[in-house]
Amino acid sequence: MSGSFFCMHPSEGSWNPYFYAYYYKQWKDYEMAYHEHRWTEIMYVIQGGCTIDVKCKSGHRELITLRKGEFIVLDADVSHRLIVEPEVACRMLNVEFGFEEGETSFDSSVKSLLAEEKALSDFVKSPFEYMVLSDPDEVYYVLKSLVLELDRQPVGQKNTMTDLLFLQLFVRIARLREELVLTREPSAEGYVKRCILYMHQNYDRNIQIKDLAAEVRLHPGYLQRIFKISTSQTMTEYLTGIRMEKAKMLLQQTDIPIYELCDYVGVSSSQYFHTLFKKHTGFTPSIYREQTERRSW
Incomplete structure (x- = not known):
């Protein structure tokens, strides 16, 4: 048995996921004692917020604030505790899993993905004690589907669907980590x-x-x-802003007919241009031009 994501490197043998616990829980005014697991834990904040107090193996402490749509991945044997302030309730989805040794179709799928997916290969080569990521809803929907699927099957029994969902979860977390690394460069x-x-x-x-x-x-x-x-x-939004600023300049400094301006700024129709311009400036193009001419006079 192994509890760490990082046993899944091809050189470390053949492994399959095993789920120890998975649950929804709403916390309020709560302070957990320090503890650690022999497996990996994902704590995903659905609503509200909380603080995760992590004791690194070096002895250094980290206080991590999690808000809605953020989650933390804690590797095996990392001491941590949950803190939820009295004024902020926190609804959370937790999944705790490790790995069993053995060659199955899941193991061959992981090895194929590691060969094809650079983000995944980099992930398993870069061990961490914990990692915090912000989710554009991709991870949450996979986690939720995985938990629902686990609820449908007898405890301890494996099926293909849970393996597929776990693979999808693994890939999505690896890609989010890769994007986080790249945006910091x-x-x-x-x-x-x-x-x-x-x-x-x-x-x-x-x-x-x-x-x-x-x-x-x-x-x-x-x-x-x-x-x-x-x-x-x-x-x-950024491109529309550029187009509308260019339209303002053309209205101020040229005599181009208003019905032709859409062609000058890349907007598909004159009617849509009017809509965008009014939303951007608060004025129709004709009123904007009249006010500009009046100020100029």
């Missing part, structure tokens, strides 16, 4: 800057997310995440 900022430059140079065209991703050679989903982290806006 200078290269992530560089990708965002190149993306913004492309928007400024091509705002008059029908730009789609896939075009931006192709320009910087990144997966569209990953690019959208690092862009939002960097700018606090989606790529669509």
Whole structure:
């Protein structure tokens, strides 16, 4: 038996997941005693917030605040405790699992994935005592499906569906970790800057997310995440802002007919341009131009 995610490195033998506990729990005004498990634990915050007090093996303590949509992965034998303040209730989903030795279809699937999926291969080569990730709802839905499936089967009995869901969970956590690592590197900022430059140079065209991703050679989903982290806006919101600022300039400084402006700023129709412009500025294009001319006069 092994309790750690990191036994799943190909050189460590053949392993299959075994689930020790899985449950929903709402906590309030609660302080848990320090404890540790011989297996891996995932603590996912569904609502509210909490603090996880981790005692690292070096003796150093870490206090980690978790909010809705965040989760912590605690490796085996890491001492920790849960703290929930009186004024903040915390609803949590916990899954605790380890691994049994043995060759099965699950083991062969893991080895195939490790060969194909760089994020997964990097994950099992980078041991940690704990890891905190923010989830765009991908991990939660897999966790929830896994727990429901475990509830349907007799205790201790394995089935193919739980193996498939665990594989999906494993991949999603590894990909989130990879994205976290990349966004902390200078290269992530560089990708965002190149993306913004492309928007400024091509705002008059029908730009789609896939075009931006192709320009910087990144997966569209990953690019959208690092862009939002960097700018606090989606790529669509940022591009619309560029287009509307350009439209304001054209209304102020040219005599281009308003019905033609949509073609100058890459908006699909004149009606949609009116809608976007009013949402962005609070004025229709015609009123904005009239006010600009009046101020100029």
